[in-house]
Amino acid sequence: xxxxxxxxxxxxxxxxxxxxxxxxxxxxxxxxxxxxxxxxxxxxxxxxxxxxxxxxxxxxxxxxxxxxxxxxxxxxxxxxxxxxxxxxxxxxxxxxxxxxxxxxxxxxxxxxx
Amino acid sequence: xxxxxxxxxxxxxxxxxxxxxxxxxxxxxxxxxxxxxxxxxxxxxxxxxxxxxxxxxxxxxxxxxxxxxxxxxxxxxxxxxxxxxxxxxxxxxxxxxxxxxxxxxxxxxxxx
Numbered sequence: 001x002x003x004x005x006x007x008x009x010x011x012x013x014x015x016x017x018x019x020x021x022x023x024x025x026x027x028x029x030x031x032x033x034x035x036x037x038x039x040x041x042x043x044x045x046x047x048x049x050x051x052x053x054x055x056x057x058x059x060x061x062x063x064x065x066x067x068x069x070x071x072x073x074x075x076x077x078x079x080x081x082x083x084x085x086x087x088x089x090x091x092x093x094x095x096x097x098x099x100x101x102x103x104x105x106x107x108x109x110x111x112x113x
Numbered sequence: 114x115x116x117x118x119x120x121x122x123x124x125x126x127x128x129x130x131x132x133x134x135x136x137x138x139x140x141x142x143x144x145x146x147x148x149x150x151x152x153x154x155x156x157x158x159x160x161x162x163x164x165x166x167x168x169x170x171x172x173x174x175x176x177x178x179x180x181x182x183x184x185x186x187x188x189x190x191x192x193x194x195x196x197x198x199x200x201x202x203x204x205x206x207x208x209x210x211x212x213x214x215x216x217x218x219x220x221x222x223x224x225x
Contacts, residue, residue, distance in 0.1 A: 031211075034213065036214075041218075042218050043219045044205075044216040046215070105155050
Protein backbone atom coordinates (compact mmCIF):
# COMPACT_ATOMS: atom_id res chain seq x y z
CA UNK A 1 0.00 0.00 0.00
CA UNK A 2 0.89 3.66 -0.10
CA UNK A 3 3.16 5.09 2.57
CA UNK A 4 4.93 8.33 3.47
CA UNK A 5 8.09 8.50 5.54
CA UNK A 6 9.16 11.77 7.07
CA UNK A 7 12.32 12.82 8.79
CA UNK A 8 11.90 12.29 12.49
CA UNK A 9 11.64 15.29 14.75
CA UNK A 10 11.66 17.36 16.66
CA UNK A 11 13.78 19.84 14.75
CA UNK A 12 15.08 22.93 16.52
CA UNK A 13 16.69 25.76 14.55
CA UNK A 14 17.79 29.29 15.16
CA UNK A 15 16.06 32.10 13.30
CA UNK A 16 17.38 32.57 9.73
CA UNK A 17 18.76 29.04 9.58
CA UNK A 18 18.21 26.80 6.55
CA UNK A 19 15.50 24.18 6.87
CA UNK A 20 15.20 20.79 5.24
CA UNK A 21 12.56 18.23 6.19
CA UNK A 22 12.95 15.00 4.25
CA UNK A 23 9.98 13.12 2.85
CA UNK A 24 9.94 9.95 0.78
CA UNK A 25 6.97 8.00 -0.44
CA UNK A 26 5.82 4.73 -1.96
CA UNK A 27 2.74 4.60 -4.13
CA UNK A 28 1.27 2.26 -6.71
CA UNK A 29 0.29 5.01 -9.10
CA UNK A 30 1.28 8.58 -9.80
CA UNK A 31 0.31 10.48 -6.70
CA UNK A 32 -0.13 14.15 -5.99
CA UNK A 33 2.15 15.28 -3.18
CA UNK A 34 1.42 17.81 -0.46
CA UNK A 35 2.96 19.54 2.51
CA UNK A 36 0.50 20.58 5.21
CA UNK A 37 1.31 22.69 8.27
CA UNK A 38 -0.46 22.52 11.63
CA UNK A 39 -0.12 25.32 14.16
CA UNK A 40 -0.90 24.60 17.81
CA UNK A 41 -4.58 24.01 18.45
CA UNK A 42 -5.54 24.30 14.79
CA UNK A 43 -6.37 22.07 11.86
CA UNK A 44 -4.00 21.38 8.99
CA UNK A 45 -3.44 23.97 6.27
CA UNK A 46 -2.05 23.35 2.83
CA UNK A 47 1.46 24.77 2.56
CA UNK A 48 2.28 23.65 -0.99
CA UNK A 49 1.68 20.86 -3.46
CA UNK A 50 2.91 19.27 -6.67
CA UNK A 51 0.88 17.08 -8.96
CA UNK A 52 3.44 15.60 -11.34
CA UNK A 53 7.11 14.73 -11.59
CA UNK A 54 9.57 17.66 -11.58
CA UNK A 55 6.88 20.12 -10.45
CA UNK A 56 8.03 22.53 -7.76
CA UNK A 57 5.54 23.70 -5.18
CA UNK A 58 6.28 26.92 -3.35
CA UNK A 59 4.61 29.17 -0.79
CA UNK A 60 5.75 31.61 1.92
CA UNK A 61 9.41 30.91 1.13
CA UNK A 62 8.99 27.14 1.39
CA UNK A 63 9.74 24.92 -1.61
CA UNK A 64 9.53 21.25 -2.49
CA UNK A 65 10.22 19.46 -5.77
CA UNK A 66 8.46 16.25 -6.85
CA UNK A 67 11.30 13.82 -7.59
CA UNK A 68 9.93 10.66 -9.16
CA UNK A 69 13.35 9.05 -9.56
CA UNK A 70 14.07 9.24 -5.84
CA UNK A 71 10.38 9.17 -4.76
CA UNK A 72 10.99 12.22 -2.64
CA UNK A 73 9.36 15.57 -1.85
CA UNK A 74 11.72 17.29 0.58
CA UNK A 75 10.62 20.57 2.14
CA UNK A 76 13.12 23.45 2.22
CA UNK A 77 13.24 27.04 3.35
CA UNK A 78 16.25 29.27 3.11
CA UNK A 79 15.68 31.34 6.24
CA UNK A 80 13.22 30.26 8.90
CA UNK A 81 11.36 32.57 11.25
CA UNK A 82 9.98 32.04 14.74
CA UNK A 83 6.50 32.11 13.21
CA UNK A 84 7.36 28.96 11.20
CA UNK A 85 7.28 26.90 14.39
CA UNK A 86 4.64 24.24 13.76
CA UNK A 87 4.15 20.59 12.83
CA UNK A 88 4.71 19.77 9.15
CA UNK A 89 3.04 16.81 7.45
CA UNK A 90 4.00 15.34 4.11
CA UNK A 91 1.11 13.62 2.34
CA UNK A 92 0.18 11.95 -0.90
CA UNK A 93 -3.07 11.38 -2.69
CA UNK A 94 -3.17 8.46 -5.07
CA UNK A 95 -5.77 8.36 -7.81
CA UNK A 96 -5.29 4.61 -8.20
CA UNK A 97 -6.19 4.18 -4.51
CA UNK A 98 -9.55 5.94 -4.78
CA UNK A 99 -7.79 9.20 -4.03
CA UNK A 100 -7.15 8.22 -0.46
CA UNK A 101 -4.66 10.49 1.27
CA UNK A 102 -1.75 9.06 3.22
CA UNK A 103 0.04 11.24 5.75
CA UNK A 104 3.50 11.05 7.21
CA UNK A 105 3.90 11.11 10.98
CA UNK A 106 4.68 14.83 11.07
CA UNK A 107 7.82 16.74 11.98
CA UNK A 108 7.74 19.31 14.77
CA UNK A 109 9.78 22.40 14.00
CA UNK A 110 10.76 24.89 16.69
CA UNK A 111 12.53 28.07 15.66
CA UNK A 112 14.28 30.02 18.41
CA UNK A 113 15.00 33.75 18.22
CA UNK B 114 -14.77 33.67 3.48
CA UNK B 115 -15.41 30.14 2.31
CA UNK B 116 -14.36 27.74 4.99
CA UNK B 117 -14.78 24.52 6.93
CA UNK B 118 -16.43 24.97 10.30
CA UNK B 119 -16.41 22.51 13.16
CA UNK B 120 -18.56 22.69 16.25
CA UNK B 121 -17.93 22.54 19.06
CA UNK B 122 -14.19 23.21 19.31
CA UNK B 123 -14.05 21.34 22.63
CA UNK B 124 -16.37 18.55 23.64
CA UNK B 125 -16.41 16.68 26.94
CA UNK B 126 -18.42 13.50 27.28
CA UNK B 127 -18.68 10.63 29.70
CA UNK B 128 -17.55 7.10 29.08
CA UNK B 129 -20.26 5.37 27.06
CA UNK B 130 -22.38 8.49 26.47
CA UNK B 131 -23.11 9.07 22.77
CA UNK B 132 -21.67 12.20 21.27
CA UNK B 133 -22.05 13.94 17.90
CA UNK B 134 -19.51 16.23 16.29
CA UNK B 135 -20.52 18.47 13.41
CA UNK B 136 -18.82 19.89 10.36
CA UNK B 137 -20.10 22.33 7.78
CA UNK B 138 -18.53 23.78 4.65
CA UNK B 139 -19.20 26.73 2.42
CA UNK B 140 -16.84 25.53 -0.32
CA UNK B 141 -19.45 23.37 -2.06
CA UNK B 142 -16.92 20.56 -2.23
CA UNK B 143 -17.92 17.05 -3.23
CA UNK B 144 -15.79 15.18 -0.73
CA UNK B 145 -15.92 15.39 3.06
CA UNK B 146 -13.57 13.51 5.38
CA UNK B 147 -13.36 12.69 9.07
CA UNK B 148 -9.95 12.12 10.64
CA UNK B 149 -8.92 11.18 14.15
CA UNK B 150 -5.65 12.70 15.35
CA UNK B 151 -4.01 11.70 18.59
CA UNK B 152 -1.20 13.70 20.13
CA UNK B 153 1.95 13.93 18.01
CA UNK B 154 0.57 11.54 15.39
CA UNK B 155 -0.58 11.79 11.80
CA UNK B 156 -4.28 12.21 11.11
CA UNK B 157 -5.97 8.83 10.70
CA UNK B 158 -8.77 8.68 8.15
CA UNK B 159 -11.98 7.26 9.60
CA UNK B 160 -14.25 7.61 6.56
CA UNK B 161 -15.20 9.95 3.77
CA UNK B 162 -18.14 10.82 1.57
CA UNK B 163 -17.92 11.46 -2.14
CA UNK B 164 -21.24 13.24 -2.56
CA UNK B 165 -23.63 10.75 -0.95
CA UNK B 166 -21.35 7.75 -1.37
CA UNK B 167 -19.98 6.65 1.99
CA UNK B 168 -16.52 5.10 2.20
CA UNK B 169 -15.52 3.50 5.47
CA UNK B 170 -11.91 2.64 6.24
CA UNK B 171 -11.45 -1.04 7.01
CA UNK B 172 -10.01 -0.42 10.47
CA UNK B 173 -12.56 2.18 11.61
CA UNK B 174 -14.38 0.77 14.66
CA UNK B 175 -18.13 0.18 14.38
CA UNK B 176 -18.48 2.60 17.28
CA UNK B 177 -17.93 5.42 14.79
CA UNK B 178 -20.70 6.36 12.39
CA UNK B 179 -21.23 9.26 10.02
CA UNK B 180 -24.08 11.08 8.33
CA UNK B 181 -24.10 13.55 5.48
CA UNK B 182 -27.63 14.91 5.11
CA UNK B 183 -26.66 17.43 2.42
CA UNK B 184 -23.62 18.83 0.63
CA UNK B 185 -22.81 21.30 3.36
CA UNK B 186 -23.02 19.22 6.53
CA UNK B 187 -21.39 16.08 7.83
CA UNK B 188 -21.66 14.54 11.30
CA UNK B 189 -19.51 12.14 13.26
CA UNK B 190 -21.40 10.01 15.78
CA UNK B 191 -19.53 8.09 18.45
CA UNK B 192 -22.05 5.68 19.88
CA UNK B 193 -20.26 4.63 23.04
CA UNK B 194 -17.09 6.63 23.59
CA UNK B 195 -14.24 4.91 25.35
CA UNK B 196 -11.22 6.49 26.97
CA UNK B 197 -9.21 5.58 23.90
CA UNK B 198 -11.44 7.74 21.71
CA UNK B 199 -10.17 10.93 23.31
CA UNK B 200 -8.50 12.78 20.45
CA UNK B 201 -8.72 15.69 18.05
CA UNK B 202 -11.28 15.05 15.32
CA UNK B 203 -10.61 16.84 12.06
CA UNK B 204 -13.07 17.41 9.26
CA UNK B 205 -11.76 18.16 5.78
CA UNK B 206 -13.23 18.78 2.34
CA UNK B 207 -11.93 18.62 -1.21
CA UNK B 208 -13.34 19.25 -4.64
CA UNK B 209 -12.25 15.87 -5.94
CA UNK B 210 -10.69 12.90 -4.25
CA UNK B 211 -7.09 13.79 -5.18
CA UNK B 212 -7.36 17.54 -4.73
CA UNK B 213 -6.13 19.69 -1.89
CA UNK B 214 -7.94 19.06 1.35
CA UNK B 215 -9.23 21.99 3.37
CA UNK B 216 -9.33 21.30 7.07
CA UNK B 217 -11.51 22.67 9.81
CA UNK B 218 -9.97 23.73 13.14
CA UNK B 219 -10.88 20.41 14.75
CA UNK B 220 -12.91 19.34 17.77
CA UNK B 221 -10.96 18.15 20.77
CA UNK B 222 -12.89 15.36 22.47
CA UNK B 223 -12.32 14.51 26.12
CA UNK B 224 -13.82 11.32 27.56
CA UNK B 225 -14.23 11.22 31.34
